[in-house]
Amino acid sequence: MDRTQKEASVASIHAALQETNLVVVAHYSGLTVAEMTNLRSRMRGAEASLKVAKNRLARIAIKGTRFEGIDGLLKGPTAIAFSRDPVAAAKVAADFAKENDKFVILGGGLGEQTLDAAGVQALAKLPSINELRAKLVGLVQAPATKIAGVVQAPASQLARVLGAYAAKGDAA
Template sequence: MDRTEKRNFVTSLAAIFADTSFVLVARNDGLTVQAVDKLRRQMKDAGATYKVAKNRLAVRALDGTRFQAISPLLKGPTALAWSADPVAVAKTAVEFAKGNDKFVILGGALGTQSLTLDGVKALAELPSLDTLRAQLVGLIQTPASRIASVLQAPGGQLARVFKAYADKDAA
Protein backbone atom coordinates (compact mmCIF):
# COMPACT_ATOMS: atom_id res chain seq x y z
CA MET A 1 0.00 0.00 0.00
CA ASP A 2 1.24 3.46 -0.75
CA ARG A 3 0.61 6.44 1.52
CA THR A 4 -2.59 7.49 -0.23
CA GLU A 5 -4.08 4.01 0.04
CA LYS A 6 -3.10 3.81 3.71
CA ARG A 7 -4.62 7.24 4.40
CA ASN A 8 -7.85 6.25 2.62
CA PHE A 9 -7.97 2.94 4.51
CA VAL A 10 -7.52 4.67 7.89
CA THR A 11 -10.20 7.23 6.99
CA SER A 12 -12.70 4.58 5.88
CA LEU A 13 -12.02 2.44 8.96
CA ALA A 14 -12.44 5.47 11.24
CA ALA A 15 -15.79 6.23 9.54
CA ILE A 16 -16.88 2.62 10.14
CA PHE A 17 -15.92 2.88 13.81
CA ALA A 18 -17.96 6.07 14.09
CA ASP A 19 -21.08 4.31 12.77
CA THR A 20 -20.93 0.94 14.52
CA SER A 21 -21.78 0.01 18.09
CA PHE A 22 -19.53 -3.04 18.59
CA VAL A 23 -16.04 -4.07 17.47
CA LEU A 24 -14.59 -7.54 18.07
CA VAL A 25 -10.88 -8.32 17.99
CA ALA A 26 -9.72 -11.86 17.25
CA ARG A 27 -6.46 -13.63 16.53
CA ASN A 28 -6.54 -15.48 13.24
CA ASP A 29 -3.09 -17.05 13.22
CA GLY A 30 -2.96 -20.16 11.04
CA LEU A 31 -6.47 -20.06 9.58
CA THR A 32 -6.77 -21.57 6.14
CA VAL A 33 -8.24 -19.62 3.25
CA GLN A 34 -11.32 -21.89 3.32
CA ALA A 35 -11.83 -21.25 7.04
CA VAL A 36 -11.54 -17.46 6.59
CA ASP A 37 -13.98 -17.58 3.65
CA LYS A 38 -16.42 -19.61 5.74
CA LEU A 39 -16.12 -17.11 8.62
CA ARG A 40 -16.63 -14.16 6.27
CA ARG A 41 -19.78 -15.78 4.84
CA GLN A 42 -21.14 -16.47 8.33
CA MET A 43 -20.41 -12.88 9.38
CA LYS A 44 -22.06 -11.53 6.24
CA ASP A 45 -25.15 -13.71 6.85
CA ALA A 46 -25.33 -12.26 10.38
CA GLY A 47 -25.10 -8.71 9.02
CA ALA A 48 -21.53 -8.20 10.19
CA THR A 49 -18.21 -7.44 8.53
CA TYR A 50 -14.95 -9.32 9.14
CA LYS A 51 -11.69 -7.73 8.05
CA VAL A 52 -8.02 -8.40 8.55
CA ALA A 53 -6.27 -5.06 8.93
CA LYS A 54 -2.72 -3.97 9.59
CA ASN A 55 -2.50 -3.30 13.32
CA ARG A 56 -0.67 -0.01 12.92
CA LEU A 57 -3.35 1.33 10.56
CA ALA A 58 -6.17 0.02 12.74
CA VAL A 59 -4.68 1.74 15.80
CA ARG A 60 -4.55 5.00 13.84
CA ALA A 61 -8.19 4.55 12.83
CA LEU A 62 -9.17 3.82 16.44
CA ASP A 63 -7.41 6.94 17.72
CA GLY A 64 -10.00 9.41 18.93
CA THR A 65 -12.96 7.03 18.64
CA ARG A 66 -14.95 5.46 21.46
CA PHE A 67 -13.27 2.10 20.70
CA GLN A 68 -9.77 3.35 21.53
CA ALA A 69 -9.63 0.94 24.52
CA ILE A 70 -9.12 -2.07 22.22
CA SER A 71 -5.85 -0.70 20.79
CA PRO A 72 -3.68 -2.84 23.16
CA LEU A 73 -5.33 -5.98 21.74
CA LEU A 74 -3.97 -5.24 18.28
CA LYS A 75 -0.71 -7.17 18.45
CA GLY A 76 0.20 -10.03 16.16
CA PRO A 77 -2.09 -11.42 13.46
CA THR A 78 -5.47 -9.94 14.35
CA ALA A 79 -8.77 -9.37 12.63
CA LEU A 80 -11.67 -7.04 13.34
CA ALA A 81 -15.39 -7.73 13.10
CA TRP A 82 -18.17 -5.18 13.53
CA SER A 83 -21.88 -4.73 13.09
CA ALA A 84 -24.78 -2.56 14.18
CA ASP A 85 -26.13 -5.61 16.05
CA PRO A 86 -23.45 -6.52 18.61
CA VAL A 87 -25.07 -9.83 19.55
CA ALA A 88 -24.92 -11.11 15.96
CA VAL A 89 -21.16 -10.53 15.73
CA ALA A 90 -20.49 -12.08 19.13
CA LYS A 91 -22.66 -15.15 18.43
CA THR A 92 -21.07 -15.77 15.05
CA ALA A 93 -17.53 -15.38 16.39
CA VAL A 94 -18.11 -17.57 19.46
CA GLU A 95 -19.75 -20.31 17.36
CA PHE A 96 -16.89 -20.23 14.85
CA ALA A 97 -14.28 -20.30 17.64
CA LYS A 98 -15.89 -23.45 19.09
CA GLY A 99 -15.21 -25.32 15.86
CA ASN A 100 -11.84 -23.81 15.02
CA ASP A 101 -9.09 -23.63 17.65
CA LYS A 102 -6.92 -21.33 15.51
CA PHE A 103 -9.49 -18.55 15.76
CA VAL A 104 -9.12 -16.97 19.20
CA ILE A 105 -11.32 -14.14 20.41
CA LEU A 106 -9.23 -11.55 22.24
CA GLY A 107 -11.97 -9.15 23.27
CA GLY A 108 -13.89 -6.22 21.95
CA ALA A 109 -15.61 -2.98 22.74
CA LEU A 110 -19.27 -2.16 23.06
CA GLY A 111 -19.37 1.61 22.81
CA THR A 112 -16.87 2.92 25.35
CA GLN A 113 -17.04 -0.32 27.38
CA SER A 114 -14.08 -2.65 26.79
CA LEU A 115 -14.94 -6.37 26.81
CA THR A 116 -12.77 -9.38 27.59
CA LEU A 117 -13.35 -12.84 26.14
CA ASP A 118 -15.85 -13.56 28.93
CA GLY A 119 -17.70 -10.33 28.12
CA VAL A 120 -17.96 -11.30 24.45
CA LYS A 121 -19.22 -14.77 25.41
CA ALA A 122 -21.83 -13.21 27.72
CA LEU A 123 -22.91 -10.94 24.88
CA ALA A 124 -23.21 -13.95 22.58
CA GLU A 125 -25.64 -15.62 25.01
CA LEU A 126 -28.10 -12.73 24.75
CA PRO A 127 -31.02 -13.05 22.34
CA SER A 128 -30.54 -11.37 18.98
CA LEU A 129 -32.11 -8.05 18.07
CA ASP A 130 -34.75 -9.77 15.90
CA THR A 131 -35.67 -12.13 18.75
CA LEU A 132 -36.02 -9.23 21.17
CA ARG A 133 -38.24 -7.39 18.69
CA ALA A 134 -40.46 -10.46 18.28
CA GLN A 135 -40.75 -10.83 22.06
CA LEU A 136 -41.67 -7.16 22.38
CA VAL A 137 -44.38 -7.47 19.71
CA GLY A 138 -45.71 -10.54 21.50
CA LEU A 139 -45.87 -8.64 24.78
CA ILE A 140 -47.69 -5.77 23.11
CA GLN A 141 -50.21 -8.09 21.42
CA THR A 142 -50.97 -10.13 24.54
CA PRO A 143 -53.05 -7.47 26.35
CA ALA A 144 -55.07 -6.79 23.20
CA SER A 145 -55.96 -10.46 22.77
CA ARG A 146 -56.90 -10.72 26.45
CA ILE A 147 -59.17 -7.68 26.15
CA ALA A 148 -60.83 -9.20 23.09
CA SER A 149 -61.45 -12.50 24.88
CA VAL A 150 -62.88 -10.71 27.95
CA LEU A 151 -65.21 -8.66 25.74
CA GLN A 152 -66.38 -11.78 23.88
CA ALA A 153 -67.04 -13.77 27.07
CA PRO A 154 -70.41 -12.17 28.04
CA GLY A 155 -71.77 -12.65 24.52
CA GLY A 156 -70.73 -16.27 24.53
CA GLN A 157 -72.30 -16.83 27.93
CA LEU A 158 -75.58 -15.32 26.74
CA ALA A 159 -75.55 -17.52 23.66
CA ARG A 160 -75.03 -20.63 25.80
CA VAL A 161 -77.90 -19.63 28.14
CA PHE A 162 -80.26 -19.06 25.17
CA LYS A 163 -79.23 -22.41 23.68
CA ALA A 164 -79.89 -24.14 27.00
CA TYR A 165 -83.39 -22.61 27.13
CA ALA A 166 -84.00 -23.59 23.51
CA ASP A 167 -82.90 -27.17 24.21
CA LYS A 168 -85.09 -27.26 27.33
CA ASP A 169 -88.16 -26.01 25.39
CA ALA A 170 -87.50 -28.48 22.56
CA ALA A 171 -87.40 -31.37 25.02
Protein backbone atom coordinates (compact mmCIF):
# COMPACT_ATOMS: atom_id res chain seq x y z
CA MET A 1 0.00 0.00 0.00
CA ASP A 2 1.61 3.26 -1.08
CA ARG A 3 1.26 6.64 0.59
CA THR A 4 -1.67 7.84 -1.53
CA GLN A 5 -3.63 4.67 -0.81
CA LYS A 6 -2.96 5.09 2.90
CA GLU A 7 -4.10 8.70 2.80
CA ALA A 8 -7.26 7.69 0.94
CA SER A 9 -7.94 4.94 3.48
CA VAL A 10 -7.47 7.34 6.42
CA ALA A 11 -9.69 9.96 4.78
CA SER A 12 -12.38 7.35 4.08
CA ILE A 13 -12.45 6.08 7.66
CA HIS A 14 -12.33 9.61 9.08
CA ALA A 15 -15.28 10.72 6.90
CA ALA A 16 -17.28 7.64 7.87
CA LEU A 17 -16.63 8.26 11.57
CA GLN A 18 -17.80 11.87 11.27
CA GLU A 19 -21.23 10.66 10.11
CA THR A 20 -21.69 7.77 12.53
CA ASN A 21 -23.09 7.41 16.04
CA LEU A 22 -21.69 4.02 17.02
CA VAL A 23 -18.34 2.29 16.55
CA VAL A 24 -17.66 -1.34 17.51
CA VAL A 25 -14.09 -2.67 17.61
CA ALA A 26 -13.51 -6.43 17.40
CA HIS A 27 -10.78 -8.99 16.74
CA TYR A 28 -11.36 -11.17 13.71
CA SER A 29 -8.31 -13.45 13.79
CA GLY A 30 -9.02 -16.85 12.27
CA LEU A 31 -12.11 -15.92 10.28
CA THR A 32 -12.31 -17.18 6.73
CA VAL A 33 -12.96 -14.93 3.76
CA ALA A 34 -16.48 -16.39 3.47
CA GLU A 35 -17.22 -15.59 7.12
CA MET A 36 -15.96 -12.01 6.73
CA THR A 37 -18.06 -11.63 3.58
CA ASN A 38 -21.08 -12.93 5.49
CA LEU A 39 -20.42 -10.43 8.28
CA ARG A 40 -20.05 -7.56 5.82
CA SER A 41 -23.32 -8.46 4.08
CA ARG A 42 -25.12 -8.61 7.44
CA MET A 43 -23.73 -5.19 8.30
CA ARG A 44 -24.91 -3.78 4.97
CA GLY A 45 -28.34 -5.28 5.59
CA ALA A 46 -28.54 -3.40 8.89
CA GLU A 47 -27.29 -0.17 7.28
CA ALA A 48 -23.93 -0.49 8.99
CA SER A 49 -20.39 -0.91 7.68
CA LEU A 50 -17.31 -2.94 8.54
CA LYS A 51 -13.76 -1.83 7.81
CA VAL A 52 -10.51 -3.65 8.34
CA ALA A 53 -7.63 -1.20 8.50
CA LYS A 54 -4.15 -1.14 9.88
CA ASN A 55 -4.25 0.01 13.48
CA ARG A 56 -1.77 2.79 12.84
CA LEU A 57 -3.97 4.18 10.06
CA ALA A 58 -7.12 3.76 12.13
CA ARG A 59 -5.53 5.73 14.99
CA ILE A 60 -4.76 8.56 12.58
CA ALA A 61 -8.31 8.40 11.22
CA ILE A 62 -10.02 8.67 14.63
CA LYS A 63 -8.07 11.80 15.59
CA GLY A 64 -10.38 14.78 15.50
CA THR A 65 -13.52 12.66 15.86
CA ARG A 66 -15.59 11.99 18.95
CA PHE A 67 -14.29 8.40 19.00
CA GLU A 68 -10.74 9.16 20.12
CA GLY A 69 -11.39 7.10 23.27
CA ILE A 70 -11.29 3.82 21.33
CA ASP A 71 -7.59 4.32 20.53
CA GLY A 72 -6.60 1.81 23.24
CA LEU A 73 -8.70 -0.92 21.61
CA LEU A 74 -6.77 -0.81 18.34
CA LYS A 75 -4.31 -3.63 18.94
CA GLY A 76 -3.98 -6.82 16.96
CA PRO A 77 -6.15 -7.78 13.98
CA THR A 78 -9.05 -5.40 14.50
CA ALA A 79 -12.18 -4.75 12.51
CA ILE A 80 -14.15 -1.55 12.96
CA ALA A 81 -17.94 -1.65 12.54
CA PHE A 82 -19.94 1.55 12.53
CA SER A 83 -23.48 2.76 11.93
CA ARG A 84 -25.64 5.84 12.15
CA ASP A 85 -28.24 3.85 14.09
CA PRO A 86 -26.99 3.74 17.69
CA VAL A 87 -27.54 -0.01 17.97
CA ALA A 88 -27.39 -1.55 14.46
CA ALA A 89 -23.67 -2.33 14.32
CA ALA A 90 -23.72 -3.60 17.92
CA LYS A 91 -26.63 -5.96 17.17
CA VAL A 92 -25.01 -7.45 14.08
CA ALA A 93 -21.60 -7.76 15.76
CA ALA A 94 -23.08 -9.38 18.89
CA ASP A 95 -25.15 -11.84 16.86
CA PHE A 96 -22.13 -12.76 14.74
CA ALA A 97 -19.95 -13.15 17.84
CA LYS A 98 -22.50 -15.60 19.32
CA GLU A 99 -22.30 -17.74 16.19
CA ASN A 100 -18.55 -17.49 15.68
CA ASP A 101 -16.11 -17.65 18.60
CA LYS A 102 -13.25 -16.29 16.47
CA PHE A 103 -14.96 -12.89 16.31
CA VAL A 104 -14.35 -11.19 19.67
CA ILE A 105 -15.88 -7.82 20.52
CA LEU A 106 -13.36 -5.62 22.34
CA GLY A 107 -15.48 -2.53 22.90
CA GLY A 108 -16.55 0.56 21.06
CA GLY A 109 -17.79 4.08 21.27
CA LEU A 110 -21.23 5.65 21.38
CA GLY A 111 -20.85 9.33 20.72
CA GLU A 112 -18.07 10.52 22.99
CA GLN A 113 -18.56 7.67 25.47
CA THR A 114 -16.20 4.70 25.28
CA LEU A 115 -17.80 1.29 25.78
CA ASP A 116 -16.27 -1.99 26.89
CA ALA A 117 -17.39 -5.35 25.50
CA ALA A 118 -20.21 -5.62 28.06
CA GLY A 119 -21.43 -2.15 27.10
CA VAL A 120 -21.61 -3.15 23.44
CA GLN A 121 -23.48 -6.35 24.39
CA ALA A 122 -25.96 -4.32 26.47
CA LEU A 123 -26.42 -1.90 23.60
CA ALA A 124 -27.10 -4.83 21.25
CA LYS A 125 -30.05 -5.89 23.39
CA LEU A 126 -31.83 -2.56 22.90
CA PRO A 127 -34.39 -2.20 20.11
CA SER A 128 -33.19 -0.50 16.93
CA ILE A 129 -34.49 2.87 15.74
CA ASN A 130 -36.77 1.18 13.21
CA GLU A 131 -38.22 -1.11 15.90
CA LEU A 132 -38.85 1.91 18.15
CA ARG A 133 -40.53 3.76 15.29
CA ALA A 134 -42.80 0.77 14.64
CA LYS A 135 -43.78 0.61 18.31
CA LEU A 136 -44.48 4.34 18.34
CA VAL A 137 -46.69 4.09 15.26
CA GLY A 138 -48.52 1.18 16.87
CA LEU A 139 -49.11 3.19 20.03
CA VAL A 140 -50.35 6.17 18.06
CA GLN A 141 -52.66 4.05 15.90
CA ALA A 142 -54.12 2.02 18.77
CA PRO A 143 -56.25 4.84 20.27
CA ALA A 144 -57.50 5.83 16.80
CA THR A 145 -58.58 2.25 16.12
CA LYS A 146 -60.35 2.07 19.47
CA ILE A 147 -62.12 5.39 18.86
CA ALA A 148 -63.27 4.21 15.42
CA GLY A 149 -64.61 1.01 16.97
CA VAL A 150 -66.49 2.89 19.71
CA VAL A 151 -67.96 5.40 17.25
CA GLN A 152 -68.97 2.62 14.85
CA ALA A 153 -70.50 0.40 17.56
CA PRO A 154 -73.69 2.45 18.24
CA ALA A 155 -74.50 2.60 14.52
CA SER A 156 -74.16 -1.15 14.13
CA GLN A 157 -76.23 -1.73 17.28
CA LEU A 158 -78.93 0.60 15.95
CA ALA A 159 -78.96 -1.30 12.66
CA ARG A 160 -79.35 -4.61 14.52
CA VAL A 161 -82.26 -3.24 16.58
CA LEU A 162 -84.01 -1.92 13.46
CA GLY A 163 -83.41 -5.26 11.75
CA ALA A 164 -84.93 -7.08 14.72
CA TYR A 165 -88.05 -4.86 14.67
CA ALA A 166 -88.39 -5.39 10.90
CA ALA A 167 -88.15 -9.16 11.37
CA LYS A 168 -90.70 -8.97 14.20
CA GLY A 169 -93.08 -6.94 12.01
CA ASP A 170 -92.80 -9.49 9.20
CA ALA A 171 -93.55 -12.32 11.62
CA ALA A 172 -96.71 -10.62 12.97
